[in-house]
Amino acid sequence: LALFPGVSRSGATIMGGMLGGLSRFAATEFSFFLAIPTMFAATLYSLLKEWDHLTLADIPMFAVGFVAAFLGGLAVVRFMLAYVGQHSFAPFAWYRIIFGGLLLLYFHYHPWTSPG
Numbered sequence: 488l489a490l491f492p493g494v495s496r497s498g499a500t501i502m503g504g505m506l507g508g509l510s511r512f513a514a515t516e517f518s519f520f521l522a523i524p525t526m527f528a529a530t531l532y533s534l535l536k537e538w539d540h541l542t543l544a545d546i547p548m549f550a551v552g553f554v555a556a557f558l559g560g561l562a563v564v565r566f567m568l569a570y571v572g573q574h575s576f577a578p579f580a581w582y583r584i585i586f587g588g589l590l591l592l593y594f595h596y597h598p599w600t601s602p603g
Contacts, residue, residue, distance in 0.1 A: 497518045497519075504518065511575070512568065512571055515568060515571045516568060
């Protein structure tokens, strides 16, 4: 759920950091640090919501999932920080502009209708 539809949490925090005078790299790093409590809270909420359905047999599955998510996340964060240190955000901006334009055209010619 976003304050403004289509605006990601990381995009908003990176832009806010840059508007506050941080470099691209520092703003991106700051955004990743801000994600830690958000992701932790979301995970805890999901875990508590499903607590009654969990068994001891689920522990290995959670362990494998945790390790895989941690290693994957670490690799992506390292790649993204290295990328941001050497490149601009222009490809991301162009992607958002083009994709948004295509969505506007699609929904203009295929109006959204509710079932029933």
